[in-house]
Amino acid sequence: MKMNVGVYLLFAGAFLTAQAQAGCPQGQEAFTSCQIEGRNTEVFVCFDAQVATYRYGPIGGAVGLQLTETIERVDFEPWSGSGVSIFESVTFYNGDYAYNIGGGFDRPFSEEDMQQEPRRFGWVEVTESGEHALSLECIPETVSYGFGGGIHDIKLAAGQSWDSFSFTWVSDDIQPTPTSVLQEISYESVIEYCLPVSEFSLGGVHMGDSLSALGKLGSPETIEDPDGRGEAIDRLYLVGMHIDIFQDAVFAMSTTSPSWEMPSGLRVGITRGEVIRLLGRVPNGYTATSQSFTAHVCSNNPVSDPEWTMVIDFGQDKRVDRIYFVSQSH
Known part of the structure; x- marks a missing residue:
């Protein structure tokens, strides 16, 4: 139909x-x-x-x-x-x-x-x-x-330039940092890319923040068993973003609005090429035309289930459609 x-x-x-x-x-x-x-x-x-x-x-x-x-x-x-x-x-x-x-x-x-x-x-x-x-x-x-x-x-x-790798246009206002935001680490002879802890933040709200630190943003709602684990969480609904709290700490965030920006400038609405320029490279396991990017938090001892993970989803217009952070520890 x-x-x-x-x-x-x-x-x-x-x-x-x-x-x-x-x-x-x-x-x-x-x-x-x-x-x-x-x-x-x-x-x-x-x-x-x-x-x-x-x-x-x-x-x-x-x-x-x-x-x-x-x-x-x-x-x-x-x-x-x-x-x-x-x-x-x-x-x-x-x-x-x-x-x-x-x-x-x-x-x-x-x-x-x-x-x-x-x-x-x-x-x-x-x-x-x-x-x-x-x-x-x-x-x-x-x-x-x-x-x-x-x-x-x-x-x-x-002030735009064509990026033939991502098939998108990149604003000249978006320039790479002197050192790549997506850092390279080596563990047991395996090279991986990761994001520093500081990048797991949207509009000044950080993963791991306590509920008391979010009081000025409003009051959360209790969501009963959202993921089938038998546990309730608190969810704070904001314009273009929601924040999930468990055991008094932020363990997940998701935004579909350009108003909520990561410290590096990553935000909803920018092109795939602009994301790559801000990250400094394409995350390992992906290509410059992938429909999503994932990166884990940097750790001295990488584990199979990293504490925090960032996911960037691109829409059919090759622009960021959603950014979300999740914690595997919940």
């Missing part, structure tokens, strides 16, 4: 002024556009210095779906610099759905190629919760795409 809803949102009239016409909004220029093979519809990705816009609808008719994102946050993937074709894409997010729109052309490699009109191509790929939902192809001769400048240069001018 969800699949039908997603397709409906793609083709019907959601999120929009009813009489809006296809094409770019006033004051914006096209990054790419085309007519869709076999559907009598067209797609436009447009931009100006502040925002990028996705529009889909009947050819020359009212727009069926419009999505807008700021240039700072828009998920634009530039050409890799290799391959037989030049192509770029932009992804827009709408709840569980993601719309990836791209355009490109074959590179000329001979004088004969230079004499001919290059083959152009484009697409729209729709996913739901990261799973493939729909693929649309552009009619080649209708594809409008010009390589160079555009969204890429505006993002650079806004």
Whole structure:
């Protein structure tokens, strides 16, 4: 049933002024556009210095779906610099759905190629919760795409750089520390990375803090047997975060808000590449494109169940969706 809803949102009239016409909004220029093979519809990705816009609808008719994102946050993937074709894409997010729109052309490699009109191509790929939902192809001769400048240069001018390892943009304001936050330790000839105790803190609330130290934040609620161990805990609900207390000490925290920041600057909403830059490296056992990162607290004597563990979950937009700390000792 969800699949039908997603397709409906793609083709019907959601999120929009009813009489809006296809094409770019006033004051914006096209990054790419085309007519869709076999559907009598067209797609436009447009931009100006502040925002990028996705529009889909009947050819020359009212727009069926419009999505807008700021240039700072828009998920634009530039050409890799290799391959037989030049192509770029932009992804827009709408709840569980993601719309990836791209355009490109074959590179000329001979004088004969230079004499001919290059083959152009484009697409729209729709996913739901990261799973493939729909693929649309552009009619080649209708594809409008010009390589160079555009969204890429505006993002650079806004102080961002492309990280080809994580496939995300990184703000120039986020710089690595002189020494890596994610520390390297060696135990019985095994090298692992860990986080210092000081990093297990969100907005000044630390793992292990006593309940009395949290009094100014409010009164906790008693939660009976939340994890099936037969023990009750106290939970403090705050805006965008909750704190779990057991035996008068904080043993778990979870946040989905950028307002609660770790000492290193790690927070909800930053890109995967920015997380890696702040950590100083990718945690062992993960890659620069993993959907989550985990790191344990540093200890002189590593054990199979570390006292504290940090988990960072990324959303489908490649940005931090949630950060939480857990204690294995509870």
